[in-house]
Amino acid sequence: MPWLSIAVIVYGIAVAAGGVMGYIEAKSIMSILTGGLAGVLIIIAGVMSNSNPKAGYGSAAVLAIALTAFFIYRFMSTHKAMPAMGVIGLSVVMLVLLVVGHFMKSGTTAP
Numbered sequence: 001m002p003w004l005s006i007a008v009i010v011y012g013i014a015v016a017a018g019g020v021m022g023y024i025e026a027k028s029i030m031s032i033l034t035g036g037l038a039g040v041l042i043i044i045a046g047v048m049s050n051s052n053p054k055a056g057y058g059s060a061a062v063l064a065i066a067l068t069a070f071f072i073y074r075f076m077s078t079h080k081a082m083p084a085m086g087v088i089g090l091s092v093v094m095l096v097l098l099v100v101g102h103f104m105k106s107g108t109t110a111p
Contacts, residue, residue, distance in 0.1 A: 004101035005049045008060045011094045012042030015067065018083060038063060053105075061098050064091040 019035015022028045042063050049056025068091040075084035 001050060002101075004057065004097060005046050007094070007097050008046030008049060008057070009043050011060070011064070011090065012039045012044075012046055014090060015039040015042055015087070018087060022083065038067060057098055057101070061095060064094045064098075067091045068095075 016036050016039025019032045019039060022031025022035060042060055045056045045059035045063065047056070048059070068088050071084040071087045071091075075081070075088070078084075
């Protein structure tokens, strides 16, 4: 399994764990549902990337962008750093890894 697929799966596990933590700390059913769903979808994307890298990594990137946008919105409305900054930071790291993995595989360089 390529290193990038493993990174995507670990990212999915971290997102799902964040949903569980949101439920434990704030008794938020929405946190466990959305965090769990997003985490499972990201894990599926990581597994799918073995057979179809474009679809798997593309799906992971779309989900990372969606989570980043959602938590930026949440931070702007609540002004609470956690969990927003944790998810944003983790999602940005995942996006950077996806870009690095893309350029490493294709052998191209950034303009």
